[in-house]
Amino acid sequence: MKNRNPWLLAIAIIGLSITAYATNAWSADPAPTATAKDPAKGGSVQLGGTVVGGEFVKWPIAITAMRNFGQQPDTAGLGKDGQQILTSDLNITGVFEILNPKSFIENTDTAGITEGTINFTDWLNIGAHGLIKGGLWLDGEKIKVDLRLFDTGLQKQVIGKEYQGEVSQLRHMIHRFSAEVLSYFTNGRLKGVYNTQIACVRKNGGSKELFIMDFDGSGGRYLTKNKSLNLLPSWDVNGKRLFYTSYISGDPDLYSISVNKGGKPKSLSSFKGLDMGAAMNPDGTKIALSLTKDDNAEIYVMNPDGSGLKRLTTSWGIDISPSWSPDGKKIAFVSNRSGNPHVYIMDANGDNQERLTFVGNYNQSPSWSPKGDRIAFVGRDERYVFDIFTINVEDRMDVQRLTQDQGNNENPSWAPDGRHLVFSSNRSGEYKLYIMTHDGNTQRRITTQKGEFTTPTWSPWLSWE
Amino acid sequence: MRHTNNIVAKAVALAVIALLMGSLTACKTLPEKERKAAELAAKSSDYAKKCGTDKYMGAQRLLKEARQLVNDKKYDEARITFNTAEKLFKEAEAEAKKDPACNKDLEQEEDKAKITERDINTTDASASTGLDPLDDPDYEMDRITFPFNSSELTDEARDTLNLNARWLTKFTQFKVAVEGHCDNRGSIEYNLALGARRAESVKGYLIQLGISPDRIRTISYGEEQPLDEANDEEAWAKNRRAEFNKILRKK
Numbered sequence: 001m002k003n004r005n006p007w008l009l010a011i012a013i014i015g016l017s018i019t020a021y022a023t024n025a026w027s028a029d030p031a032p033t034a035t036a037k038d039p040a041k042g043g044s045v046q047l048g049g050t051v052v053g054g055e056f057v058k059w060p061i062a063i064t065a066m067r068n069f070g071q072q073p074d075t076a077g078l079g080k081d082g083q084q085i086l087t088s089d090l091n092i093t094g095v096f097e098i099l100n101p102k103s104f105i106e107n108t109d110t111a112g113i114t115e116g117t118i119n120f121t122d123w124l125n126i127g128a129h130g131l132i133k134g135g136l137w138l139d140g141e142k143i144k145v146d147l148r149l150f151d152t153g154l155q156k157q158v159i160g161k162e163y164q165g166e167v168s169q170l171r172h173m174i175h176r177f178s179a180e181v182l183s184y185f186t187n188g189r190l191k192g193v194y195n196t197q198i199a200c201v202r203k204n205g206g207s208k209e210l211f212i213m214d215f216d217g218s219g220g221r222y223l224t225k226n227k228s229l230n231l232l233p234s235w236d237v238n239g240k241r242l243f244y245t246s247y248i249s250g251d252p253d254l255y256s257i258s259v260n261k262g263g264k265p266k267s268l269s270s271f272k273g274l275d276m277g278a279a280m281n282p283d284g285t286k287i288a289l290s291l292t293k294d295d296n297a298e299i300y301v302m303n304p305d306g307s308g309l310k311r312l313t314t315s316w317g318i319d320i321s322p323s324w325s326p327d328g329k330k331i332a333f334v335s336n337r338s339g340n341p342h343v344y345i346m347d348a349n350g351d352n353q354e355r356l357t358f359v360g361n362y363n364q365s366p367s368w369s370p371k372g373d374r375i376a377f378v379g380r381d382e383r384y385v386f387d388i389f390t391i392n393v394e395d396r397m398d399v400q401r402l403t404q405d406q407g408n409n410e411n412p413s414w415a416p417d418g419r420h421l422v423f424s425s426n427r428s429g430e431y432k433l434y435i436m437t438h439d440g441n442t443q444r445r446i447t448t449q450k451g452e453f454t455t456p457t458w459s460p461w462l463s464w465e
Numbered sequence: 466m467r468h469t470n471n472i473v474a475k476a477v478a479l480a481v482i483a484l485l486m487g488s489l490t491a492c493k494t495l496p497e498k499e500r501k502a503a504e505l506a507a508k509s510s511d512y513a514k515k516c517g518t519d520k521y522m523g524a525q526r527l528l529k530e531a532r533q534l535v536n537d538k539k540y541d542e543a544r545i546t547f548n549t550a551e552k553l554f555k556e557a558e559a560e561a562k563k564d565p566a567c568n569k570d571l572e573q574e575e576d577k578a579k580i581t582e583r584d585i586n587t588t589d590a591s592a593s594t595g596l597d598p599l600d601d602p603d604y605e606m607d608r609i610t611f612p613f614n615s616s617e618l619t620d621e622a623r624d625t626l627n628l629n630a631r632w633l634t635k636f637t638q639f640k641v642a643v644e645g646h647c648d649n650r651g652s653i654e655y656n657l658a659l660g661a662r663r664a665e666s667v668k669g670y671l672i673q674l675g676i677s678p679d680r681i682r683t684i685s686y687g688e689e690q691p692l693d694e695a696n697d698e699e700a701w702a703k704n705r706r707a708e709f710n711k712i713l714r715k716k
Contacts, residue, residue, distance in 0.1 A: 232654055386651075
């Protein structure tokens with residue numbers, strides 16, 4: 001193979017590194033390694049959720065529909081809804097294999113949901129390591145839900161939770177239980193992304209508005225409706241406000257808006273020319289941003305109140321898209337100082353600027369993983385298609401391709417657990433949002449509404465309330 | 466032909482009456498909407514233009530008069546004259562289409578005309594109305610295009626900018642807003658930065674040509690306002706551009 005084409009070389013390197021990667025795939029991600037809890041402790045079944053001979057084995061789990069134990073009939077089919085939400089919640093973790101309900105031996109319409117009424121052999125026989133059962137009681141618009149996780153190897157109930165609230169909060173209750181289930185199987189190492197949200201830009205006719213939804217795409221709503229261009233949202237560290245660039249004044253300026261309370265946007269910076277790409281550092285004391293006020297786009301930092309502005313880059317080229325390392329000591333960014341855009345890193349004070357990506361010739365949109373070891377970015381391949389890659393910050397030959405042959409895939413943003421990414425893809429013909437695990441698996445579309453969805457940004461962990 | 470001459474005479478008379486009436490109401494805003502409508506009608510009058518009908522020529526004269534009126538700041542009169550010109554262009558075109566004598570040589574060209582329709586719409590008005598831009602305060606400065614991922618000015622772009630600069634030098638009552646635009650490949654943020662660079666690159670060249678920096682404002686729209694929404698080379702080439710909007714300076 002000639003080395004004329006850097007992408008071919010890159011693919012070869014990726015191919016080589018996959019072999020190496022598979023054996024330590026989970027070492028960067030301590031959760032489901034052999035140190036994680038064996039769900040079938042004391043049982044005879046094989047280890048679940050572990051790397052066995054280079055192959056990752058998922059925990060098989062059975063989820064039954066919630067039974068209605070109340071007086072009021074479950075005409076809306078909430079019991080089935082609950083089963084579906086649980087299935088979806090546990091599927092996206094990438095560490096569970098959800099067993100097909102058709103394989104269930106037990107008659108789940110009539111079976112009990114307590115430890116004493118369960119014949120665990122029926123569940124062990126179909127390979128289930130875990131079993132989730134639940135009951136519900138309706139009272140007008142109110143609902144009470146009783147959810148239980150059984151460890152079939154131990155033959156006992158390991159989690160039991162009761163939730164009460166409005167029927168409209170059922171999804172939320174189930175998310176909370178899913179987090180408990182994941183935590184149990186991973187010894188508390190994983191808590192899931194159930195209490196997170198995703199903000200993005202939704203095209204609406206000629207305008208672009210900020211739009212926000214739960215991690216699974218449910219509960220979407222507009223945050224702005226000013227018929228202007230509102231672009232490039234990013235979260236503050238508390239998950240309370242979003243920074244974004246808006247043309248509402250005629251000039252592209254930076255604003256922040258409260259996520260829950262709404263209210264008037266606050267001006268963050270409004271220099272002549274572009275004000276964009278605000279990224280808050282992990283301890284919330286600085287905001288990095290790009291401005292064109294002195295030159296072509298350069299990266300600056302300032303205090304959250306806009307004071308103390310300091311310029312970090314001075315190259316002749318474009319310097320944009322700052323993304324902080326989780327320890328707040330470094331910033332990844334995009335520069336075209338070498339001619340084409342590439343991902344660079346520098347110290348938080350602008351020192352030691354160095355190029356990170358040497359594969360391909362057009363790399364953008366870096367997003368530093370919450371674990372700090374890898375940076376996701378968008379690369380253009382030799383066919384001029386955009387795909388998502390991750391690069392190991394220490395070992396820069398270790399580049400992994402996460403998307404391929406499915407349209408353009410852009411704007412990756414990490415979930416706070418470092419195990420998931422959200423991105424936009426036009427694989428369906430129009431840009432929609434998708435989520436996937438950090439290795440490119442379990443890709444699923446989360447926006448089903450009309451219109452284009454772009455530049456998603458995953459929130460930090462939010463409070464459950 | 467005599468018949469059409471009569472119509473032109475009537476139309477001109479109507480316009481004059483309308484002018485007198487119009488001058489009674491004071492309105493200081495530029496008749497931009499009317500001007501654009503008239504220019505669009507002029508551009509769409511292919512048959513009449515080719516055929517050179519009297520009505521078309523009359524409409525042309527009115528359009529020129531209207532522009533002069535804008536120059537003289539007689540906006541109300543200009544507004545009415547633009548309206549009349551627009552009406553006349555449309556009539557001339559409708560009549561020319563029905564006239565077999567006019568149709569003959571255009572029929573073969575019709576297909577070609579359809580194919581290049583998008584281009585016609587993007588050429589400046591004075592090209593089709595035959596006015597020298599440097600005599601025309603209403604001249605809309607031509608946009609320029611850029612190569613992929615570049616803010617460098619091509620020779621063709623420089624030619625256009627030379628003309629735009631000469632126009633700006635003559636018509637000092639205007640400032641110019643230079644808009645930088647990109648095609649939709651690459652990140653939204655990168656394209657915003659690239660659009661800013663394109664606009665700045667144009668500004669730098671205009672300054673070299675003697676235009677005062679305080680008359681030039683730049684803004685980037687990145688990939689947000691494509692001229693052509695298609696996803697192909699032709700559309701991308703069209704969308705990588707700088708546009709010029711003239712702004713009347715406040716006194």
